[in-house]
Amino acid sequence: MNFDPTPEQQQLRDAVAALGKRYGHKYFVDKARTGGHTDELWAEAGKLGYLGVSVPAEYGGGGGGITELAIVCEELAAAGCPLLLLVVSPAIAGTIIARHGTPAQKQRYLPAIAAGTEKVVFAITEPDAGSNFHRLATVAHRDGDDWMISGRKCFISGVDEAPYVMVVARTRDAATGKLAPALFVVPTDAPGLTRTKLDMEIVSPENQWLLYFDDVRVPADALVGEDTEVGLPALFTGLNPERITVAAMGIGTARYALDRASSYVSTRAVWGRPLGTHQGVAHPLAHAAIHTELARLMVAKAAALYDAGRDLEAGVAANMAKYASSEAATQAVDTAIQAHGGNGMTTDYGVATLLGGVRAGRIAPVSREMILNFVAQHVLGQEKSY
Numbered sequence: 001m002n003f004d005p006t007p008e009q010q011q012l013r014d015a016v017a018a019l020g021k022r023y024g025h026k027y028f029v030d031k032a033r034t035g036g037h038t039d040e041l042w043a044e045a046g047k048l049g050y051l052g053v054s055v056p057a058e059y060g061g062g063g064g065g066i067t068e069l070a071i072v073c074e075e076l077a078a079a080g081c082p083l084l085l086l087v088v089s090p091a092i093a094g095t096i097i098a099r100h101g102t103p104a105q106k107q108r109y110l111p112a113i114a115a116g117t118e119k120v121v122f123a124i125t126e127p128d129a130g131s132n133f134h135r136l137a138t139v140a141h142r143d144g145d146d147w148m149i150s151g152r153k154c155f156i157s158g159v160d161e162a163p164y165v166m167v168v169a170r171t172r173d174a175a176t177g178k179l180a181p182a183l184f185v186v187p188t189d190a191p192g193l194t195r196t197k198l199d200m201e202i203v204s205p206e207n208q209w210l211l212y213f214d215d216v217r218v219p220a221d222a223l224v225g226e227d228t229e230v231g232l233p234a235l236f237t238g239l240n241p242e243r244i245t246v247a248a249m250g251i252g253t254a255r256y257a258l259d260r261a262s263s264y265v266s267t268r269a270v271w272g273r274p275l276g277t278h279q280g281v282a283h284p285l286a287h288a289a290i291h292t293e294l295a296r297l298m299v300a301k302a303a304a305l306y307d308a309g310r311d312l313e314a315g316v317a318a319n320m321a322k323y324a325s326s327e328a329a330t331q332a333v334d335t336a337i338q339a340h341g342g343n344g345m346t347t348d349y350g351v352a353t354l355l356g357g358v359r360a361g362r363i364a365p366v367s368r369e370m371i372l373n374f375v376a377q378h379v380l381g382q383e384k385s386y
């Protein structure tokens, strides 16, 4: 077991941290408050190769794995810039296309995802299906060579910033007649695709949308992979990187909050000595730091298993990492606010601005309850309860 990063990984970590520091949490919050997007940071990260670290080198990426992408997610979040679309465009869409796309799809999308010039967002969640993936009701049927897609999706992040959305829709298998999920890359300006912005209580420049697909026509090559059978394995390919990178983002956010709190309590002295000398203040921060580090180890393990192609083990580890990280991040941000007293709730001190984001991390992309269900069933061997 080697806990040391490679020199290249350490270099990447340092370089991304330096980039994040140049922008910082104020940049992120200002963009969110003014309805802007983190375009400058995204473009710079793309130019420097950070968005494409996990994209194969032949398509303009860095040729690394999810370990490298998790480093990017963690370090930007640790600088106060938790960019959710990293989890969506390079982690989900990029990985799915790299593993399951046709040669033409790889050529078309991967260089742009790696360079950050085009984002591909991801739509699976539906209002009436929620956590129950078996109830997905968005369907795609053939019309000549084309596909027609109809249905609704909700909470879809970043649709306003992306020219494409990768959509999970069910198609009818010709042999069995059963509906199975398939993936389609759909232009976000396709006729028949409309959207409504959801008002969210999260301070973030990235927005969530309701999408309506009303007979959206896409050509045959919008289907990811050579045929519809690619759908299910492709979907599973995307879920582990999503969980791992979202977990890494949670770790970065926890580190950011704990950094802020540590520097605050080491200088503020209301009883003559710094607040950090009071164990009632320092211990909760230490507790949160321990849980953050534990979750961080789990993220590294999940990423290593995924990059080694050990998908089944990676699935368990990715779920556990995501659970541990979202709990640790929520605890770290809450504890950091407490350590700041009233200042913790101000915008200036930049900690309460993270509350909505870390809280949402316990719900999305998969809720803590669904992870507990998964672990109870697949690790502890309990009967499925739902």
Ligand SMILES: Cc1cc2nc3c(=O)[nH]c(=O)nc-3n(C[C@H](O)[C@H](O)[C@H](O)COP(=O)(O)OP(=O)(O)OC[C@H]3O[C@@H](n4cnc5c(N)ncnc54)[C@H](O)[C@@H]3O)c2cc1C
Binding pocket: 088, 122, 123, 124, 125, 126, 129, 130, 131, 132, 154, 155, 156, 157, 158, 202, 208, 360, 363, 364, 365, 366, 367, 368, 369, 370, 373, 386
């Ligand atoms: C900020 C944010 C960004 C998002 N971005 C995207 C995106 O880009 N693309 C996308 O497709 N989706 C996105 N989502 C959606 C997200 O994946 C879902 O919200 C999440 O999967 C939960 O589904 P739901 O909201 O329908 O909750 P529900 O399924 O309605 O669940 C509600 C509650 O019941 C619990 N519950 C449900 N079933 C069970 C059970 N069997 N046992 C125990 N408890 C259960 C859940 O854990 C949850 O606490 C985003 C959500 C948020 C908040």
